[in-house]
Amino acid sequence: MSFASLSAFYYMDGHGVYVWAAYGLTLVILAANLWWPMLARRNIIRAEKSAMLKGMNSQRQEDQS
Amino acid sequence: MLNWLHRLGSSKIFFEVSGRWQVPLLLLSVLMLTGGAAWALLFVPPDYQQGHSVRIMYIHVPAAILAQSGYVMMAGAAAVFLIWRIKLADVAVKCIAPLGASITFLALVTGAIWGKPTWGTWWVWDARLTSTLVLFFLYIGVIALRSAMERQAGAGRACAILALVGVVNLPVIKFSVEWWYTLHQPASFSLTEKPAMPVEMWLPLLVMVVAYYLFFFAIWIMRIRNEILLREKNTDWVKQWLAVR
Secondary structure, eight states, X not given: OOOSSHHHHHHGGGTHXXXXXXXXXXXXXXXXXXXXXXXXXXXXXXXXXXXXXXXXXXXXXXXXX | OHHHHHHHTSHHHXXXXXXXXXXXXXXXXXXXXXXXXXXXXXXXXXXXXXXXXXXXXXHHHHHXXXXXXXXXXXXXXXXXXXXXXXXXXXXHHHHHHXXXXXXXXXXXXXXXXXXXXXXXXXXXOXXXXXXXXXXXXXXXXXXHHXXXXXXXXXXXXXXXXXXXXXXXXXXXXXXXXXXXXXXSOOOSOOSSSOOSSOHHHHHHHHHHHHHHHHHXXXXXXXXXXXXXXXXXXXXXXXXXXXXXX
């Protein structure tokens, strides 16, 4: 462990603000990279399933008439 | 091997195989990223010159390595698409460009943040920094060209050619620290030599580099799978796959 106390860990001899800014930005960018395709996948599945159901319904109506 | 590669070139088979790998790959990468970051933040000794700001190295250097090797992978996929007309390679080029751009942006900004306490400045027009900025614009160019030509027949080919032309920038980045020795330090890692750092400093860096690679591959695969679903949505196998979701 490189730090004696929690406040030393925050402060890092004055470099804390740079270190935490860099780590914070990394977390944001990596999380956004993960979140984006997960959201896209959910939207694709939802859109294509509803398109499939619509297709089936119109097929059924055609069969009935 | 060739036969295996050819099978993987089929969208359907890639989708099936990658479906088994994406979650373990992602979990392993997140685990390594968390562990590596905790190691870098808590246990790495402060540098005798840079003090605690050396901890930024563990997120900056992997991002910078990946920014460049991501471009190599994109250009490789572009070449495969141009030579063999494998559609999956075009999907790969399309899906890696935003990912590579975001990692290059991360490398640039974490570098700027690291520069302030160590060099006394956020930015200089040093050769390494400038050529990495050009790398960022090359990724943006590939994304912009694709969106400008969307739904046009030649979009994939045009993007592939642009990606290949941009390869000339890579040796400039690589050797910039040797040709013009200005502010940016030379490479901290090399495949052939022993690192100049003590083991308690380079081992966590190695963990972070591997973790970034795994994360990069996991996200690339997730994006490729989405693109395959969109492009193949009218095929029977995608309809069957959707039916059980």
